[in-house]
Amino acid sequence: MTDANSRVRLTVVGVVVFALFGALFARLWFLQVGNSTSYAAQTEQSRIRTIREPAIRGAIVDRNGQVMVQNTLTDTITVDRNITEEERAITVRNLADLLGKDAKQIDTELDNPGYSVYEPVPVAKDATFETLVYLREHPELFPGVSADRRSVREYPERLTFDDRPPVGAHLVGYVGSINKSEYKIQRRAGYSQIDLIGKDGIEQLFESELRGKPRERKLEVDSRGRLVGQAEVVAPEAGHDVELTIDLDVQRVAEESLRQGMDQARNYFDRLTGERYKATGGAVVVIDAQNGDVVALASAPTFNIANFTNGIPIQDFNLLTDPANNLPLIDRAVQGLYAPGSTFKPFSLYSALRDKPQVPDPENPDQMKDFDESFTFYDRGFIEFGASGQEQTFQNAGKQPNGIVDITKAMTVSSDVFWYNIGLLYWRTWGRGEPAQSSTNLADPQYGMQRTARAFGFARPTGIGLQGEARGRIPDLTFKREVNAGNPDGSSQVWLPGDGMNLAVGQGDVLVTPLQLASAYGALANGGTIYTPRLAKRVLEGGSTLGEPRVVRELPVQPAREVALDQSVVDKIFPGLEGVICSTEGTANAAFDGYECGSVMGKTGTAEISAGKQDTALFVGVMPARVDPEKPQPQYVVAVVVEQGGFGGSVAAPIARRVFDALRGDPNPPPVKTYRPNID
């Protein structure tokens, strides 16, 4: 046997080895039990590839079930990337020749890391029949290439002009490849980097309904990347259909009428600039004042959303965002901001009748009395105020005197001077404070017009849900001081009579969207309810709009707020608004030739814009003026805005008239008939 020395040494070696085994146990425990999940995920990541195939996107139909957007199949040429380098070179070269594309571009598309290696990459969409035949006949020239049919958006309803763009381009929106920021937001919702996503309009607003659930396949691959099996399948779920509140016929008429009116406006000369009107853009909004349903939402110039279905080339997209083309992508109905001009007058008149600023009593010249419906005013065509020698002059748009006017005639003939005077009355009654005492508190009586405007929904988004909805602006002293911050001129820090006078006629710093304007008139006409505009009535099961609709959910009417309307005051305003249409002196009388009195009320507007731009033409009409609660019926509000279009009565009102024609049941009304710009 061994000696003691060797025994000791053997023991030492044994202990060392025992310690090493201990280390192995500890490491094994740490790897497998202590820290297992992160490593397990790592192995699954390298082994499992997930492939998603989009579900059939839901259709978009109008309130009567007419299809606005559906799907169609298109032949797509795809390349399977599991080919050798040599095969790939052949394919890329020949595809470039066949498709007339740059070989480099095809190469780049093939390298798109967004696609799984096991997924064929699309290189050409909407392939022609000849191309497909050539591919079939020469498979040896195109290794890895195949054609499959993919579902893309289709728009059955087209407008008649230009390249027949689909109806409601801005409203419907389009679908495109998800971009980085969208992907960041949406990745949790199960989007992959090559998914399509609704980019605008209804497609964006109802993305979660329309999209459905993509089919999901989990492919298991071995270490050499060979497919060895499908580990799991998630069945696709078709997207839901969305039934809009839009009336497709009215929408189409609105877009056509806007186009016709703008084309005609460009034939007229602007006397101020000596040029033809440019009519650079416009919008038509039609809502139902009884429930806030949006019946039509048009913006001009429009664009062809069908060009987006196969991916719009970047240079074409750039044209759509070019100011030289008047920014067709902008949805002017909700994003456009305009001075409302005289269309604002009902709200400033409502304020005055409610707030009752002091006016001289005609029977008692030394006494003052409350402003009321009996107030009359001599319209000389201009109004002056201020210390003698430093008078400021405000005048009518056409400088013509209207003689003695009361509230009804002033509205009918659109006497600016009458409203300038209302602004002046506010200042004279409540606003004589020195600068230091001038209050930014909106409850201050001198800001009655601002309070009214805000109550009717101006200067706040309506909440329609379309992207980029503008807020608008009702100027007050806080705003004025922000704009003039640091201006040493004391007059820039106080609310001056001129500020109120401009506000009373909807000029100066007042900005509204066409949708806000329609919504405010709706509240005035329906007794004071502000609705959040509703674009869709129901969400339906995918494909069920064609047969018996199966409802997934109803989208309720949403009354947002009540304006505490004094109905007796409103009743005093309506005759003037009816006169605009009905009276021979009415500014929109010619446009509504043939309409019986009382069927429509409305107001024209011609807003002066600074910065050398031509006047904005506006018109807002309501039909019928009153709805008997006992006999509910739709009450349509039509708001028309034409940028640099001239006078409201000559351009905007005729456009609105044709839309009203359609609302009265004529799907193909006679063309818009505009008038030379001589009426406000």
Place this chain on the structure above:
Amino acid sequence: MTLTPPRSLNRARTRFGSAPPSRLGVDWRELDWVMLASVAAITTLGMLMVYSTSRNLVDDPYYFVKRQGAALVLGIAAFLLILRIDYRKFRDFSLLAYILVVALLFGVLTPFGSSAKGAQAWYAFPGGFQFQPAEIAKFLLIVALCGYVNEHRGDIDPWRVTVIVSLAIVPIGLVQLQPDLGTNMVLAAILVGLLAVAGAKGRYLVVLLLLAATGIYAVVSLGLLKQYQIDRLTTVFNPEESAQGAGYNQSQSKATIAAGGTFGAGLFDGPQTRLGYVPEQQTDFIFTAVGEELGFAGAATLLALFGIVMWRTWRTARLARDYYGTLVCSAVFAMFAFQIFENIGMTMGIMPVTGIPLPLMSYGGSSLIATFCCLGLVTNVYARRFS
């Protein structure tokens, strides 16, 4: 009266009295059944794992298992052969073993040998069989060095250490020419283990380790190592950086073991193993298959079985009836300890990647046979501890 000792007394004395006639050459009751049972269990598991890891590599799923089975038969035959011969006789074969190992290792570098995977390390035989002399060199070097050390018991002075190291350097140098770094590390471990038990003073061992360090540094910096070897050795220090390159093996290996969790994916059901995500899994990385398919429960059991084999080997070294027996068992112990720790440690990312097979588990006939030869020696010493 002359007392003639009973016949039985001439026979080997054993714990159980006279040994019955046995074809084993020893009393079967004197065998270390605890160790042999562990060896059997490990070998069986090894076969299953070779099947699991190799069934998808070629058309015949049993191709590797059949070849490993053939090697196993040869290994058991070698084990029985070695067992029959009293281990003390091996002392007489020291010089022969040394000449044989040098000749084999030299011959493989000549055109008699063949190369694969960048190393000139095999003798090829008809029928597709190959023999890797570096594996059997472990066994032969143990026989050779133990004989020499045994003769110089008690005078392990610097000169003797130098001689012993020099004796070892020759085969190590030849192996390095193949090159086969892993085997060399095992050979060095045998040398160090042997010297430690034989009584070399601590400072000699320190000097030896310094020399080894200098040697490794020289080998690395003088370009005697291939770049891939350097990469593999250094990967363990920066695994994340090299996860796509040299560290791929190790990161996949770690992840695969970890994926097993507590109870594993089930025998033959490990996805990583089934789909071949771990390179060289049937050979050097076979432990990853155990880890993935049998989980911590299975892998720890395997470690425990190895522990039993180690313990019994260590115990045999203590129980050996003579110094030579102790030396042989110590050398085998050092060899097993290093191979097991390095191989399993490498799969779990705590040791550098080198080509060292896991004894009894890894696919590879030469390794299996050499292991059984070594086990034959240990069993031999154990069975004859009283005689």
